[in-house]
Amino acid sequence: MAANVIGTDEQDQALLSRYRCGDVDAFSSLVLKYQKPVYNAAFRVLGNVDDATDIAQIVFLRVVERLESYDSQYRFFSWLYRIAVNEAIDFLRRTSREDELDEDHEYAAPDTANPEHRYAAKELSVCVQAALMKLKMNERIVITLRHFNDCSYSEIAEILALDEKTVKSRLFEARRRLSGLLKNLS
Amino acid sequence: MTNDFQYLIHQVIDDLATAEERQALAKIVREDETVATEFEQIKQLSATLASVPALAAPPELHTAVMSQIKNKNTSQLILEPSVCVAPAARSQNKKSASTSQIIFSRMETVMSEIKKGFFSSTMNKVLVGGGVAAVAIIAVTSGGNFPASSQDTVGTIAPAARYRSDQSVTANVQPSASGGASSAQISVNTDNAAANSASNAADKSAAKGALSSADKAAMDAADKTAAKGALSSADKAALDAADKAAAKAADKTAAKGALSSADKAAMDAADKAAAKAADKSAAKGALNSADKAALDAADKAAAKAADKTAAKGALNSADKAAMDAADKAAAKAADKSAAKGALNSADKAAMDAADRAAAKAASKVAN
Numbered sequence: 001m002a003a004n005v006i007g008t009d010e011q012d013q014a015l016l017s018r019y020r021c022g023d024v025d026a027f028s029s030l031v032l033k034y035q036k037p038v039y040n041a042a043f044r045v046l047g048n049v050d051d052a053t054d055i056a057q058i059v060f061l062r063v064v065e066r067l068e069s070y071d072s073q074y075r076f077f078s079w080l081y082r083i084a085v086n087e088a089i090d091f092l093r094r095t096s097r098e099d100e101l102d103e104d105h106e107y108a109a110p111d112t113a114n115p116e117h118r119y120a121a122k123e124l125s126v127c128v129q130a131a132l133m134k135l136k137m138n139e140r141i142v143i144t145l146r147h148f149n150d151c152s153y154s155e156i157a158e159i160l161a162l163d164e165k166t167v168k169s170r171l172f173e174a175r176r177r178l179s180g181l182l183k184n185l186s
Numbered sequence: 187m188t189n190d191f192q193y194l195i196h197q198v199i200d201d202l203a204t205a206e207e208r209q210a211l212a213k214i215v216r217e218d219e220t221v222a223t224e225f226e227q228i229k230q231l232s233a234t235l236a237s238v239p240a241l242a243a244p245p246e247l248h249t250a251v252m253s254q255i256k257n258k259n260t261s262q263l264i265l266e267p268s269v270c271v272a273p274a275a276r277s278q279n280k281k282s283a284s285t286s287q288i289i290f291s292r293m294e295t296v297m298s299e300i301k302k303g304f305f306s307s308t309m310n311k312v313l314v315g316g317g318v319a320a321v322a323i324i325a326v327t328s329g330g331n332f333p334a335s336s337q338d339t340v341g342t343i344a345p346a347a348r349y350r351s352d353q354s355v356t357a358n359v360q361p362s363a364s365g366g367a368s369s370a371q372i373s374v375n376t377d378n379a380a381a382n383s384a385s386n387a388a389d390k391s392a393a394k395g396a397l398s399s400a401d402k403a404a405m406d407a408a409d410k411t412a413a414k415g416a417l418s419s420a421d422k423a424a425l426d427a428a429d430k431a432a433a434k435a436a437d438k439t440a441a442k443g444a445l446s447s448a449d450k451a452a453m454d455a456a457d458k459a460a461a462k463a464a465d466k467s468a469a470k471g472a473l474n475s476a477d478k479a480a481l482d483a484a485d486k487a488a489a490k491a492a493d494k495t496a497a498k499g500a501l502n503s504a505d506k507a508a509m510d511a512a513d514k515a516a517a518k519a520a521d522k523s524a525a526k527g528a529l530n531s532a533d534k535a536a537m538d539a540a541d542r543a544a545a546k547a548a549s550k551v552a553n
Contacts, residue, residue: 024256031251035243043241053244060251064258115541121239128238147235172192179231
């Protein structure tokens with residue numbers, strides 16, 4: 001599913017090869033391609049715009065640093081998301097700022113030019129984020145990967161280094177809890 | 187409620203269920219109201235999450251990442267001219283050497299190359315000079331005593347003595363044959379002269395050879411000294427050049443860092459100024475178009491937004507201020523007036539004002 005949204009892994013591998021040969025523009029293309037999903041994932045897990053920006057930046061730098069250890073038999077975006085998730089988890093553990101919510105964020109939806117739609121979208125996003133932040137971190141991560149990054153069960157399993165069965169049960173539980181939380185919030 | 191039921195719900199929600207699984211769930215939902223409720227809730231949750239718009243990545247994110255990566259790559263390129271090598275080979279290099287470390291490392295390399303060159307050429311000169319000196323010493327010592335004394339030259343006529351016949355006696359030499367003796371004596375004298383000439387020539391030759399060798403050794407020694415001096419100068423010049431290059435590189439790096447910081451500061455300042463201007467415009471638009479309640483609300487919202495806007499985007503605050511103003515104006519108008527027309531007018535005026543303010547703010551921000 002995620003592959004449909006963000007393109008084929010062959011394209012990513014080709015860009016990585018070009019970067020390894022010194023073509024910095026190839027990596028620039030990768031950053032442009034993945035900055036939005038990585039930033040969104042970080043924001044949904046952290047709930048803060050500035051923290052998400054920092055983590056997204058760190059994620060791409062980690063990719064450069066760890067490129068030697070990347071095994072190309074795995075999809076690039078899986079590896080990238082794994083780095084993003086781990087960095088977000090590390091950040092939360094370091095700062096213990098799970099309760100902070102940030103309402104000032106911009107949307108990439110095409111109809112955001114309309115202030116009314118934008119306002120409604122923001123209200124919904126804030127409400128959902130508030131409920132997400134009440135979930136356990138592991139539950140929040142699977143919800144984020146499944147619903148905000150369009151990852152399939154197998155992709156989530158690859159990213160989190162879990163088996164699919166565990167991913168499913170975690171997602172079931174997270175959905176039930178989130179549904180109840182949103183009901184209370186609304 | 188069983189795990190099978192949950193499994194079926196999520197299979198259907200995730201669009202992974204087979205036809206049989208869909209039918210099975212439909213049957214359960216019809217028979218069990220609790221299951222139906224939960225299915226409906228999860229379905230609604232899925233729809234809600236799908237309607238949450240994705241966030242736009244911050245515009246500065248790409249630039250910030252790429253500027254850091256370019257800096258990192260520049261550092262690596264100084265250390266390894268060819269980065270397009272096997273990962274295993276690349277892993278031997280330091281991953282995140284700082285610029286100063288790299289410059290220092292490069293300087294060490296240059297220095298070691300200079301020193302290596304100096305010592306190898308010096309050693310060559312010494313070896314050649316030493317060889318020439320050794321040849322000269324051998325030549326001098328093998329030439330014997332110099333200059334040769336007359337005592338020593340006797341030895342050189344020894345072969346002539348071998349031809350000296352015994353003194354003639356009366357028994358075998360007639361008195362009338364005295365010319366033979368005289369002739370023999372002349373012969374001996376001639377041999378001695380030849381021997382002396384040969385000896386002198388040999389001595390001269392030896393002396394000349396020795397002198398030549400000595401000259402050459404002296405010349406080599408002089409060359410060596412000159413070469414050493416020249417090499418020292420070259421070494422010093424190379425060191426100075428390396429120092430200057432390192433200093434220049436360090437200056438450039440520092441300048442680049444300073445420029446990046448200055449750029450960022452300038453961008454932040456520009457963002458803040460734009461945000462403030464947009465907020466003011468929004469407040470002004472609301473004032474002109476809405477009633478006093480809208481003005482108060484807009485001011486309040488603008489003030490709040492102004493506090494919050496540290497490069498967060500002026501449009502957000504302006505929109506929110508305008509929307510709040512519109513909402514409050516509409517609500518107030520609705521409360522105060524029973525007439526629907528008044529409510530519509532206020533609402534429309536407020537909405538128009540909000541839209542205009544937002545558009546104005548957006549254009550200002552864009553400018």
